[in-house]
Amino acid sequence: MTNRQRIFTYVAASLGVLVLGWMVLIGGVYLVGGVATVKVVERSEGIDISVPIPMALIHAAAATTEVFFLDDILDEIEIETGGRFSEVAPAVLAIVEILDDVPNGTVLVSVEDGEQRVRVSKERGKFRVVVDSPEVLVDVAVPTRSVERVVRRVVR
Numbered sequence: 001m002t003n004r005q006r007i008f009t010y011v012a013a014s015l016g017v018l019v020l021g022w023m024v025l026i027g028g029v030y031l032v033g034g035v036a037t038v039k040v041v042e043r044s045e046g047i048d049i050s051v052p053i054p055m056a057l058i059h060a061a062a063a064t065t066e067v068f069f070l071d072d073i074l075d076e077i078e079i080e081t082g083g084r085f086s087e088v089a090p091a092v093l094a095i096v097e098i099l100d101d102v103p104n105g106t107v108l109v110s111v112e113d114g115e116q117r118v119r120v121s122k123e124r125g126k127f128r129v130v131v132d133s134p135e136v137l138v139d140v141a142v143p144t145r146s147v148e149r150v151v152r153r154v155v156r
Helices: 003-033 055-080 085-100 144-155
Strands: 035-042 047-054 106-113 116-123 126-132 136-143
Touching: 003 055, 003 144, 035 055, 047 055, 055 085, 055 144, 085 144, 126 144, 136 144
Parallel strands: none
Antiparallel strands: 035 047, 035 136, 106 116, 116 126, 126 136
16 A cells, blocks of 8 residues: 555545544434524514524533522522422422423413414424514424423422
8 A cells, every 4th residue: 555545544534533423423412402493583574593402512501500500590580489489399390290291292382362373382302382473483492301401400
């Protein structure tokens, strides 16, 4: 094997390992927490934005900032709930666990007011909230297992 062939082989093998590594990383990110999606359509401006958000990254960010912000967040929740969050926290966790077992395609809440609609449902293993009006459409879908994980972290 000539030097050129050897160098080409090393470069090709390195690129192969790099591509395989990225595939494993992306697969791992998906398996760990799934992917949340946020879609915003501003009809009057013609803006249509859709963003996939790997929940593994959200969980990692939450874990690193938890030390700094979790107590502040819990204090704010206590204030907003009139000091009763600690009383209802176990019920909130139980509800989230039960909702995880709800069959896909179940509409949890649906409200219509003229041309404006809000719908909360469980679809394909995700909680989905759709707010639809003549001006804007907002569609957010978050994996149920990620919602449960966040609630567990806050309730603990």
